[in-house]
Amino acid sequence: MKRSHAIRLVLMGTAALSLAACDDNDKIEVGVFETVEQCTVTGQYSQSQCEQAVTTARVEHQKVAPRFANRQECEAEFGDAKCTPAPENTSAQASSNGGGWFMPVMMGYMMGRMMGGGGMMGQPLYRPQPATAGAAGATGFSNARGETVARAPGVTRVAAATAVPATSPTMARSGFGSSASRFGGTTAT
Amino acid sequence: MRRTALTPRPDWRAQAEEAGFEFHTFDGEPYWDESACYRFSLEQIERDIEAPTQELTNLCYEAVDFILGNEELLTRFAIPEAHWAYVRQSWQRRDKDLYGRFDFHYDGKGPARLYEFNADTPTGLYEASVFQWLWLEDLIRLGTLPKGTDQFNSIQEHLVDGFGAMELGGPTLHFTAVRDSAEDRGTTAYLEDCARQGGLATKFLFIDEIGVDATGRFTDLGDQAITNLFKLYPWEWLFREDFAKHLPNSSTTFYEPAWKAVLSNKALLPVLWHLFKGHPNLLPSFFEDDPEMESLGKEYVRKPLLGREGANIQLVTSDGTRVAPGPYGDEGFIRQAYAPLPGFDGHYPVIGSWIVMGQPCGIGVREENNPITTNAARFVPHVIEP
Numbered sequence: 365m366k367r368s369h370a371i372r373l374v375l376m377g378t379a380a381l382s383l384a385a386c387d388d389n390d391k392i393e394v395g396v397f398e399t400v401e402q403c404t405v406t407g408q409y410s411q412s413q414c415e416q417a418v419t420t421a422r423v424e425h426q427k428v429a430p431r432f433a434n435r436q437e438c439e440a441e442f443g444d445a446k447c448t449p450a451p452e453n454t455s456a457q458a459s460s461n462g463g464g465w466f467m468p469v470m471m472g473y474m475m476g477r478m479m480g481g482g483g484m485m486g487q488p489l490y491r492p493q494p495a496t497a498g499a500a501g502a503t504g505f506s507n508a509r510g511e512t513v514a515r516a517p518g519v520t521r522v523a524a525a526t527a528v529p530a531t532s533p534t535m536a537r538s539g540f541g542s543s544a545s546r547f548g549g550t551t552a553t
Numbered sequence: 554m555r556r557t558a559l560t561p562r563p564d565w566r567a568q569a570e571e572a573g574f575e576f577h578t579f580d581g582e583p584y585w586d587e588s589a590c591y592r593f594s595l596e597q598i599e600r601d602i603e604a605p606t607q608e609l610t611n612l613c614y615e616a617v618d619f620i621l622g623n624e625e626l627l628t629r630f631a632i633p634e635a636h637w638a639y640v641r642q643s644w645q646r647r648d649k650d651l652y653g654r655f656d657f658h659y660d661g662k663g664p665a666r667l668y669e670f671n672a673d674t675p676t677g678l679y680e681a682s683v684f685q686w687l688w689l690e691d692l693i694r695l696g697t698l699p700k701g702t703d704q705f706n707s708i709q710e711h712l713v714d715g716f717g718a719m720e721l722g723g724p725t726l727h728f729t730a731v732r733d734s735a736e737d738r739g740t741t742a743y744l745e746d747c748a749r750q751g752g753l754a755t756k757f758l759f760i761d762e763i764g765v766d767a768t769g770r771f772t773d774l775g776d777q778a779i780t781n782l783f784k785l786y787p788w789e790w791l792f793r794e795d796f797a798k799h800l801p802n803s804s805t806t807f808y809e810p811a812w813k814a815v816l817s818n819k820a821l822l823p824v825l826w827h828l829f830k831g832h833p834n835l836l837p838s839f840f841e842d843d844p845e846m847e848s849l850g851k852e853y854v855r856k857p858l859l860g861r862e863g864a865n866i867q868l869v870t871s872d873g874t875r876v877a878p879g880p881y882g883d884e885g886f887i888r889q890a891y892a893p894l895p896g897f898d899g900h901y902p903v904i905g906s907w908i909v910m911g912q913p914c915g916i917g918v919r920e921e922n923n924p925i926t927t928n929a930a931r932f933v934p935h936v937i938e939p
Binding site for chain 1: 571572573595598679682683686687689703704705706707708709710731732739742743745746749750759760761762763764765766767768770772775776786787790791793794795796799861880881915937
């Protein structure tokens with residue numbers, strides 16, 4: 365036979381749409397910690413898993429921490445002395461007073477089993493300031509996208525989408541696509 | 554090979570919409586046309602189309618090596634010099650390609666001959682892979698076509714297997730296309746569907762929604778890094794747009810890879826003829842400053858190096874010159890021997906032969922009422938006779 369044995373569509377067509385929409389409600393278990401010790405005392409993770417997660421989170425932090433155009437804007441969100449220059453700043457930007465990008469200090473990390481199997485993921489966490497000065501209690505931990513993950517350290521359950529690792533703040537968009545309008549919209553050949 | 558008339562199924566439009574085929578009608582005219590079908594023998598399919606598709610794929614890979622090693626050719630191909638290193642690296646790394654479509658002159662008698670290779674952004678995929686297949690199963694079930702009738706179309710099996718074997722550098726395979734084109738969106742949605750069936754997590758965003766982060770990585774609307782991207786968007790456009798400067802450091806793996814830019818270019822045709830002159834599946838083709846061009850005689854076809862859907866193609870024959878309108882041609886033209894589309898009762902079919910992950914796996918027939926194929930061509934299903 366020179367043709368496919370079966371045809372299935374999981375996204376296209378009228379019946380498939382409802383299948384795609386349910387996935388986002390899945391929750392997964394994660395650990396939220398400030399230190400390796402907080403992680404090991406839970407008894408849920410081994411010493412090496414805890415260390416691996418914090419190492420991964422530190423590396424990710426350099427890439428994915430939210431970026432701000434100056435120190436003031438960053439500190440307004442994360443608090444006094446809670447911001448540092450971003451690693452991609454050139455030395456010229458760094459030497460000029462307060463120039464270049466700023467990002468918050470990493471205040472904790474989130475770990476959990478990667479979706480679809482594989483190892484442990486580690487993600488940096490941040491602690492935004494309460495919206496009003498002097499408001500009681502901390503706002504808790506948020507990920508690099510600003511989504512609140514947990515109020516306090518411990519093992520918790522979060523929406524799977526919250527735990528998607530390795531996100532990076534986008535600095536610009538619309539850098540692709542300009543030719544399409546010039547040539548009449550279709551790319552088909 | 555013959556063309557026979559059929560009565561369209563009364564409910565084919567409803568079926569099309571149910572199956573997600575939203576571009577079955579184009580500018581009020583049916584694009585999917587089941588008022589006829591093309592019938593082939595198994596020998597015609599295997600000897601005349603499937604084997605040459607494999608053969609030409611191999612010749613194209615040889616041509617990529619030749620072109621990337623030749624700066625004069627890269628200039629002729631209008632690849633911006635700033636991206637030569639990027640294109641060469643994609644080839645040296647052996648970045649995998651997913652799919653392509655060879656367009657053939659074929660009349661059932663002689664060998665199939667290559668009009669062009671749509672190597673970078675081919676469409677017409679879903680209708681060949683899915684709707685044509687559903688149509689055949691329906692007609693066998695209804696008794697219109699005898700049991701044992703077959704089709705050269707295992708495109709979906711090859712796509713699902715191909716995506717399943719893909720090794721991603723991150724959790725998600727992203728898909729992108731332009732806005733406002735039902736055909737492009739449908740083609741991308743179909744490929745995304747196959748990728749899901751192959752076990753991959755996928756996400757779609759429009760081409761202008763792609764962002765870039767502080768370290769030069771491409772990002773999606775959730776600020777997730779785009780590690781692997783299927784783009785239904787031509788390389789020659791990407792190279793000339795604002796974010797092109799981020800390509801080398803983005804560490805994004807693209808499908809199709811950047812080296813496809815030299816195969817989707819009409820300048821490939823004279824290079825193939827130069828390397829494999831006289832090959833039965835090639836038409837004589839020349840650059841316009843090549844004196845050998847005169848060997849084409851008074852009848853030939855001028856094709857813009859970078860053009861889409863038949864736009865700006867000039868047909869020069871003893872009856873005069875026919876020009877298809879369009880915005881292309883700034884990068885120059887090549888000349889190809891005049892091989893008029895074969896006529897079947899006033900219909901002019903061109904065979905689109907699909908290659909997926911290096912394997913020929915199906916055809917789609919598009920036909921026109923005149924000898925230049927444009928985006929107004931109709932898709933007509935085919936069968937292999939028992």
